[in-house]
Structure formats: C-alpha cells, structure tokens
Amino acid sequence: MNLLMSYFKNPRHRGLMEQFSSEATRCNRTCGDRCHMRLVFSPLSVSYEAEGCSLHLASTEIAAEMCSGLERNEARQLVSKVILNLEQNVGVFDDPRLLALCEIKSHPVRRKCATLAWQTLFEALDSACE
Secondary structure, X not given: OXXXXXXXXXXXXXXXXXXXXXXXXXXXXXXXXXXXXXEEOOXXXXXXXXXXXXXXXXXXXXXXXXXXXXXXXXHHHHHHHHHHHHHHOOOOOOOHHHHHHHHHHHOXXXXXXXXXXXXXXXXXXXXXXX
8 A cells, every 4th residue: 555655645647748649538427536648659658637536646657657668559458457457356467566556456446446547548549540
C-alpha cells in the first residue's frame, strides 16, 4: 500500500501533452473517477489528467510509467494482461507496482478504481491514427 501512496503523492506523467497521436477519456459514473490520456508513439509517451480516489490516481500514474517508452504493440500486450488480471484474476506478475495493484482484487468495488486508467490507455492505443 505504501508503494501505491508514493505514486499517488508523486505523479510524474500528470499534465496533458499539447501535441498527441491519440487520446481517450473514460469515467466511472458510480464513484466519479475520471481519466483522460494522450499518447505519442514511437516510442510511446503517455500523459494524463485524472480525478478521483487515491487508488485510481496511483493506478493511472503506474500505467503511464510502465507503458512510456514501449512500442505500441508491447504496450497493448501489457495493458491487456493487467486488465485481465485485475478483472478476472488471470496471470501472475512479479513487478512490485502490479503486485501492489493486485492486492485490491479482494475488494471487488475497488477493481473499477484500479482498472479505469488501464482501460482508458487500451482505448487510446486501439483508436490511434498514426
């Protein structure tokens, strides 16, 4: 949990880029979490603006950090694996950031908080016009 709090308190990718290749916005109407991401490709650079609970904001920062620097297909694969793990408990991770996120799986209500950023990122990767 301390790792998640450090990402919540010290975001490095927050703030939207002016120029971008793709963007996506998603909201969780139940709790008010909101995520807007912008991407630049080759290699991937991720920026975002987000509002919501500390878990959502930490997850958003982790998603941006882990995917920045990857190629588009690598990022898509990683994001798919994380979503699958958080939503359906499929797969195992050894990365401490993802292990910290996976701790919330025992709290079904909080899964949406953790997955919103990853779903937004997947949508931005999928809808990109290069």
